[in-house]
Amino acid sequence: MPDLDDQAISKVAELGIKSQLDEVENLNVAIDIDPLKLITGALNSVSIAGVGMVMKQDLRIEQMEFNTGAVAVNPMSLAFGKIELTHPTEAEAIVTLTESDINRAFGSEFVKGKMQALEVQVNGETATVDMQKVSFGLPGAGKILFSTEVVLQNSQERKSVAFTAVPKVSPDKHQIVLEDVEYLDDQELSPEFTEAMLNQAKQLLDLRNFEIGDMTLQIKRLAALKGKLILESEAIVNQFPSS
Incomplete structure (x- = not known):
C-alpha cells in the first residue's frame, strides 16, 4: 500500500x-x-x-x-x-x-470562422453576410444582449443589429438555449440570421x-x-x- x-x-x-x-x-x-x-x-x-x-x-x-x-x-x-x-x-x-470570458470566446478564430459567409434573407432576398464585431453582454434582469455588425458580401453594405434574449436550460440539460428574442430599434434582419447567432451561443455555452x-x-x-x-x-x- x-x-x-x-x-x-x-x-x-x-x-x-x-x-x-x-x-x-x-x-x-x-x-x-x-x-x-x-x-x-x-x-x-x-x-x-x-x-x-x-x-x-x-x-x-x-x-x-x-x-x-x-x-x-x-x-x-x-x-x-x-x-x-x-x-x-x-x-x-x-x-x-x-461577460469578458464569453466575449473572448466569440473573438476566437474558431468562432469567427463560423460567422462568415452565412446565407440569410435580407429584404426578401437571399444574401451572403459576414458577422463582425460580435459583442455579448450581460445587462442583468435574467437577459443577455447580442450586438454585431453585419457586412453584405456583394455590396459591402454594413448593418448594425442588436437584440436581447433570455437564457434557459435546454431539455437535455447540456446546453443553454436563448429564447424570447427582442430586437432593439426595429433592427431585425432575418430569422436565419438570428438563428445563426443563437446557434453559436448555444455551442459555446454547451x-x-x-x-x-x-x-x-x-x-x-x-x-x-x-x-x-x-x-x-x-x-x-x-x-x-x-x-
Whole structure:
C-alpha cells in the first residue's frame, strides 16, 4: 500500500487537471482521506477550486467550484501517480463565466470562422453576410444582449443589429438555449440570421465544453446576472484526468 497523504494525492489530481487546460491562473485540489479507509480504496471527498481556467475553443472560466461526496478508488493506482476510480462518483459543480470570458470566446478564430459567409434573407432576398464585431453582454434582469455588425458580401453594405434574449436550460440539460428574442430599434434582419447567432451561443455555452476528464455535466439552474453567468450543475465522474 503506497504511503501517501492527502497533500500528495491532491497534487497528483491537480497535475492531471492542469494537463487538460490550456491555461489556469489558480487551481487548488483538496482530497480528504482517512488512512484506514484508503486501504479499502475510499476517499472521503474531492474538492476542486479553479480561477481563470481556459478550456478548448479559447473558452475561459472565471471560477469553477467542484465537490464530490465519497469516492471509490483503486488504492494501488496511487502508487503509480494515478487516481483510478473503481465506480463513478457524483459531484456538484458551479461554473461562473464573466461577460469578458464569453466575449473572448466569440473573438476566437474558431468562432469567427463560423460567422462568415452565412446565407440569410435580407429584404426578401437571399444574401451572403459576414458577422463582425460580435459583442455579448450581460445587462442583468435574467437577459443577455447580442450586438454585431453585419457586412453584405456583394455590396459591402454594413448593418448594425442588436437584440436581447433570455437564457434557459435546454431539455437535455447540456446546453443553454436563448429564447424570447427582442430586437432593439426595429433592427431585425432575418430569422436565419438570428438563428445563426443563437446557434453559436448555444455551442459555446454547451456544458460539454467544461468537462474535465471523463465526466458528464447537466445544468440544474442558471442565473444571468449583471456582468456574469452562473451555471449550477450535477456531474457524474467516471475518471479524473491523469497527467
